[in-house]
Each structure stands twice: as structure tokens, then as C-alpha cells.
Amino acid sequence: MRSADLAQKISNRVIREIAEGHYNAGDRLTTQSIADRYGVSRTPVRSALGLLADQGILGQVPNRGYFVSRTIPDGALTATNQDELTREYQSLAEDWIRDRIPEEMTELALRERYSWTKVRTQELLGRAQREGWAERKEGYGWRFLPVAKTPEAFDQIYRFRIANEPVAMLEPTFKIDFRKLAELREVQEKLVHADPATMPNETILQHGADFHESLVAMSGNPFFLIALERVNRMRRLMEYRARVDRGRLANECGEHLEILTLLEQERISEASARLRRHLEDARDRKAPNARAWAEG
Structure with a gap:
């Protein structure tokens, strides 16, 4: 993943966490703590924090770092600004609910159907597995599990x-x-x-x-x-x-x-x-x- 793309992904995640109440106005965000939490290096985190400061979501204090702004611009945290990963996840979920995909599929079949990269496919299936509606088959492929559809x-x-x-x-x-x-x-x-x-x-x-x-x-x-x-x-x-x-x-x-x-x-x-x-x-x-x- 390109550095700019990773920085944008990190900034989107921080935005969601601020919106969800994980951070409050005035809270300090350090490069190292976010890098450790997200499992990335500090370089893209610094870029991400800079992006958020440019949007007014964070404020920067010289020699002290970044803090959640007390006056975040209207609409900056709007939930409709979903990242691409979330939209793709919801597309997969809706296809399963509406019986547009079979119960069992390989990663290759999913990649071909949705034009996803290998890494993106694994990310999406991993989330579906964590949320309890997909599981890896023994040996090869994935199985989608029963959900309420009616x-x-x-x-x-x-x-x-x-x-x-x-x-x-x-x-x-x-x-x-x-x-x-x-x-x-x-x-x-x-x-x-x-x-x-x-x-x-x-x-x-x-x-x-x-x-x-x-x-x-x-x-x-x-x-x-x-x-x-x-x-x-x-x-x-x-x-x-x-x-x-x-x-x-x-x-x-x-x-x-x-x-x-x-x-x-x-x-x-x-x-x-x-x-x-x-x-x-x-x-x-x-x-x-x-x-x-x-x-x-």
C-alpha cells in the first residue's frame, strides 16, 4: 500500500474513533501510541495527523503534539464519509443477505467478482469472520454462515x-x-x-x-x-x-x-x-x- 493511501486510511480510522467517543475534545494523540495501536510505522501516522490538522479535526501545539480540536468544523466527522473498505464490506454483506453469492466461495472467486486485491479480500473476509458471519473452511475457501434475511x-x-x-x-x-x-x-x-x-x-x-x-x-x-x-x-x-x-x-x-x-x-x-x-x-x-x- 502506498504511503499516501496508508496515511488516509489511518486518518479515516482516527476520525471514526473520535466520532465514536474514543477520544474527547482536548485529548492528546501521540504518533507512537497510534502507531502501536494500529500496528504501523510512525511515518504514515505523522502524515495522517497532519491531514487531520489541515481539516481542523486536530490542533497542533508546538513541542507538545496534536490534540483533538474543541471546535471541529461542521460535517468533518460525518458518518456518510465512509472509507472505501467499509463500503466494500457492506456490499459483500448485502450480497450475502440477498442470496447473490453462494454459501461457499474461494478468495480467488471473490477477487474476480468484486475486483479486489488479495490484501483487500483478506481484510474484508477477516472482518466478516470477526463479526461472526463467515468462516474459513478446512483446507481451502470460505463459508458464509446463516444470518437473518427476512x-x-x-x-x-x-x-x-x-x-x-x-x-x-x-x-x-x-x-x-x-x-x-x-x-x-x-x-x-x-x-x-x-x-x-x-x-x-x-x-x-x-x-x-x-x-x-x-x-x-x-x-x-x-x-x-x-x-x-x-x-x-x-x-x-x-x-x-x-x-x-x-x-x-x-x-x-x-x-x-x-x-x-x-x-x-x-x-x-x-x-x-x-x-x-x-x-x-x-x-x-x-x-x-x-x-x-x-x-x-
Whole structure:
């Protein structure tokens, strides 16, 4: 990869992380820390930070380095400015959801279909593998795994979650992890005040999945968590393509915070009931979106 392309890729990643709240206004970004985090040399990182400073996303202080600007220009972090890798990933995901590609394919077949390089193909398949809808076959090739592809499957998954998650909180082995609750509260409070236009759909959805899986993990019953993780992977791609109701992000996070407050007060049965209502509302709200996507 050319140095200029790598620098642009790094700058795009930093932009996403600022938009997602990993960095706050005034935070210092060092060349070495980013190089270590992304597994690259310092030279393209320096170029990337320079690009971000030119856009007003970062400020530079002589002899001190780069800091996240407190006055980032409007639109600089807009989620619609997706990098090419994300667009290509979503293209692959949509083709799988819509049955345009077979269950099993070789890397060569994918490269020929999409005109991808070998490195790009491996990057995209690696992401699909991490997100749970692709796996490497023994010996040769790749296999795409079952996902929710219809509004009916989408509804069934939510019905399962309504039956699963609130009950997990009532398990006799349920134990409140107050440290984890504090971490979840910090994330949700940031999201309440965030501009949803600056965050990719994937980030919004991942924060939601992390919240619910963290609560179920406290049940002490690993089978509840295994089941939830499985269905979350199966619904992930359809959630990506369905229209995210960004206007409701603050309200949804507010509901999450209500559940956290009840757990912090050790009112577990009330938290379970509130979680059930939260999931029922989400199902009713998202069902039309899922159907519109499937028919589009």
C-alpha cells in the first residue's frame, strides 16, 4: 500500500474513533501510541495527523503534539464519509443477505467478482469472520454462515430476545457487576449527548449489543449469553442495512440508563421488567424498517 493511501486510511480510522467517543475534545494523540495501536510505522501516522490538522479535526501545539480540536468544523466527522473498505464490506454483506453469492466461495472467486486485491479480500473476509458471519473452511475457501434475511426471522429474533434477556436477569446466579455498570453508564451518557450523524450505523448497533450482552453475562448462566451472542451475530447484517432511527438514539440510551439505575439500586426484578418493555418497544419500532428494507 502506498504511503499516501496508508496515511488516509489511518486518518479515516482516527476520525471514526473520535466520532465514536474514543477520544474527547482536548485529548492528546501521540504518533507512537497510534502507531502501536494500529500496528504501523510512525511515518504514515505523522502524515495522517497532519491531514487531520489541515481539516481542523486536530490542533497542533508546538513541542507538545496534536490534540483533538474543541471546535471541529461542521460535517468533518460525518458518518456518510465512509472509507472505501467499509463500503466494500457492506456490499459483500448485502450480497450475502440477498442470496447473490453462494454459501461457499474461494478468495480467488471473490477477487474476480468484486475486483479486489488479495490484501483487500483478506481484510474484508477477516472482518466478516470477526463479526461472526463467515468462516474459513478446512483446507481451502470460505463459508458464509446463516444470518437473518427476512422480516419474519428478524421478528423471531426479537421475540427470542424478549424471552431470553429479562429472564436471564432473574437467574438465581445473577450477580451485579457494579464496575461493569459504571463502564456501561459512561458509554451511554456519552451517546445521549453525541451527534448521531457523526457515528456509523455499525458503531451505534455495536454499543447496543455490548450493553445487552454485558447485562446477560451477569446472569452467571453462560448459555443465556451464548444464545444472545449467536442471535446478535445473525441479526447484525440486517440491522446494518435497515434504517437506523438516529432520532431515537438519545431516547434509547435514556432507557438503557433507566435499567442501569435500577440495577445500581439492586432492584433486579424491576430492571428485568423495564428491559422487557425496552425490547418490546424496539421490536415494534424496527419491524416496519426491516420489512421496508426487505422489500427495497
